[in-house]
Amino acid sequence: MTSERSDTADTATLAVPNEPKAIDDAQARLVASLERFEYPKASLFAIRLSLHEAMSNAFLHGHRNLPGVPVSLEFEVDPDHVVITVQDQGEGFDPASVPDPTLDENIERGCGRGLLLIRAYMTSAEYNRKGNSLRMTYARPPRAR
């Protein structure tokens, strides 16, 4: 793990194995940075859920044939923005191929909602061309006066 902490930003790069404690620790690391910069509770909820969904997808789909291989997590948190990149070592996929889970014909499917939630909560969420790296950004909502 590499990390840097300054007055203006926290950054970290972690290799996260598919183990509950390691995943929890990675989440906690990010949440600690968000709390340091006093992001509101709603932002913590949104970012925490999005990170969880992104990492779940990376392990479940990206690493389905790569058990034991860690997923790479990078994040940068500053007072106004959060940038998170989750990258797996898999073959990638086409995000456009994920069926819309909100359509009537898909509403009772048991899976397929992770990307929808990420896109709903994050300011942006884009995969690289190969489809094995997801970059999510979050802009802090305007502070209440």
Place this chain on the structure above:
Amino acid sequence: MPSPDSRIRVKRLDSVTQVEFVDRNILDEANIQMIGDEIAALVDAVPSPKLVISFANVEHLSSAALGTLITINNRIRGRSGQLRLSHIDPQIYEVFAITRLNKLFQIHETTDEAVKSFS
């Protein structure tokens, strides 16, 4: 008899089974699987089950948990039963709304209201 590792608390009142989660965070896949298995056993234990799942104390919920709820709902319907959800805080409710699952499930403010809604 619930095991010490149980991830749910169960209360039975007349013909209604009420379930609450032990954990504040319903994120971990292994835990979700365990929760699903425990609730499935409750559903299978009675004919025409009436089940209320309370989300009091739940702070975080993943899409995998939603998938398990759908599976539970289908299992209950398969046994001519009814499912209600209750005590969902606004942040968690938003997850249901984004995924349109607020239209699939009957959601009530309180467990008492959920119980009264059973036919």
